[in-house]
Amino acid sequence: MTERRLLLATGNPGKVREIRRALQGLSIDGALLEIVGLPDVLPGLAHAERGRTFEQNARAKSLFYSRRWPGLTLAEDSGLEIESLDGAPGVRSARFSAPRPSDGKNIRKVLRLLKDIPAPARRARFVCVMVLAERGRVVAEFRGEVRGRIATAPRGESGFGYDPIFYYPHLRRTFAELPSEVKNAVSHRGRAAARLRRFLEKKKKAPSGGPAAGRPDGASALTSARSRPPR
């Protein structure tokens, strides 16, 4: 029998919440797509991130877990790139304040490093790369980005990670001041997930075993959802 459960290969509760919401109500072969998390089906199995790019990390995670799971596996790697810090913290976003990183410490470190940088030069972007794999093979890749600025102080209570200092000029709010559905509609993860959703909707219409949707040769399709630059 076809495995209809999609494994979401991340232990980050903030990401799980947002991706579940973005894929809500999706059905495959007439049955509602069930999304399961790592703790539910592969507890205790961890994969260390060693890549230098979001793509490398997301690919490595999705391949690692998809070799141990019979259905589709979705992994994502994401982070914050700050222009005046040459793209840091980038793939090190989660552990920027190592050795004992936390969201609060990461935020304080960014604010300290940007202390003398004026507002117009505090440009930053969030990047998210999602990789869908099955039985040790990449099926498709999706990228989403959103541009904004680093605020001078944290604002807002929602979201996770760097949300309180990521100021989104189009809505004049930090991501932590936005309701989750509004953040999802404009965020890097929301944009990548919307592309993934469209891909899965197309895939279910294609004959089974056929080439990946969008690419006649069935090779992995890297799709990119970029935001407009801030006004």
Ligand code: IMP
């Ligand atoms: P990783 O993909 O597990 O390596 O972690 C990504 C890290 O980037 C998170 O722990 C956050 O610190 C940061 N990050 C990624 N996406 C977001 C977001 O949507 N809001 C705030 N921080 C994020």
